[in-house]
Amino acid sequence: MEGEAKLLEEPPGFDHARIEKAVREILIGIGEDPDRDGLRETPARVARAYAEQFAGLRQTPEDALTTVFDADHEEMVLVKDIEVYSVCEHHLVPFHGVAHVGYTPNKKGQITGLSKLARLVDVYARRPQVQERLTSQVADALMSVLEPRGAIVVIEAEHLCMTMRGVRKPGAKTVTSAVRGDFRDHAETRAEAMSLILGRY
Numbered sequence: 001m002e003g004e005a006k007l008l009e010e011p012p013g014f015d016h017a018r019i020e021k022a023v024r025e026i027l028i029g030i031g032e033d034p035d036r037d038g039l040r041e042t043p044a045r046v047a048r049a050y051a052e053q054f055a056g057l058r059q060t061p062e063d064a065l066t067t068v069f070d071a072d073h074e075e076m077v078l079v080k081d082i083e084v085y086s087v088c089e090h091h092l093v094p095f096h097g098v099a100h101v102g103y104t105p106n107k108k109g110q111i112t113g114l115s116k117l118a119r120l121v122d123v124y125a126r127r128p129q130v131q132e133r134l135t136s137q138v139a140d141a142l143m144s145v146l147e148p149r150g151a152i153v154v155i156e157a158e159h160l161c162m163t164m165r166g167v168r169k170p171g172a173k174t175v176t177s178a179v180r181g182d183f184r185d186h187a188e189t190r191a192e193a194m195s196l197i198l199g200r201y
């Protein structure tokens, strides 16, 4: 699948004990005392938080796009401003922003539940990511599961690794897009989607 991350064939089950052990080591590594009151439960808390933040590693797009309806609608469907939280794979710190996800139903007029598009974003956002891959994975998954005539995904995000550390440029926004099918082939369809995304309609 285009843009698909190279993951382990079968990602192992989530290993709480291993994460707890590693977080304890990190605390020691930064010069902290992992046995002091405030930190004693931290390794277990981090493991629970990671189980949630990285739940997408154990999910497939089919888990998200569970509902497909037949509707007499072949025009564009776009859900914009879907809040997205992910974690950059370089520094394991968050990047967050909004995703806009659209598609044009196939000739059979098959559509999916609107919430399912947001769930699909989460399947890929809840993994160590780069924004570019997240964007194309959502577009490719939509194409392969729903088989629409086209798909468009635009993500606007701020990366905390550029804000709170490193180059320290708060406010810098990264915009990525992936267009498939008729959004790639027809400039007018793409322009219509972009004007809906930008609120110029």
Ligand SMILES: Nc1nc2c(ncn2[C@@H]2O[C@H](COP(=O)(O)OP(=O)(O)OP(=O)(O)O)[C@@H](O)[C@H]2O)c(=O)[nH]1
Binding pocket: 088, 089, 090, 129, 130, 131, 132, 159, 161, 162, 165, 166, 167
């Ligand atoms: N293309 C892309 N780059 C990203 C993303 N998230 C973080 N990065 C970048 O990944 C790069 C990693 O660069 P390195 O030079 O290996 O790491 P570093 O020394 O911590 O880099 P600085 O962040 O510049 O301090 C940085 O330029 C980050 O801004 C992303 O989603 N997409």
Ligand SMILES: [Zn+2]
Binding pocket: 088, 089, 090, 091, 092, 093, 159, 161, 162
């Ligand atoms: Zn980063």
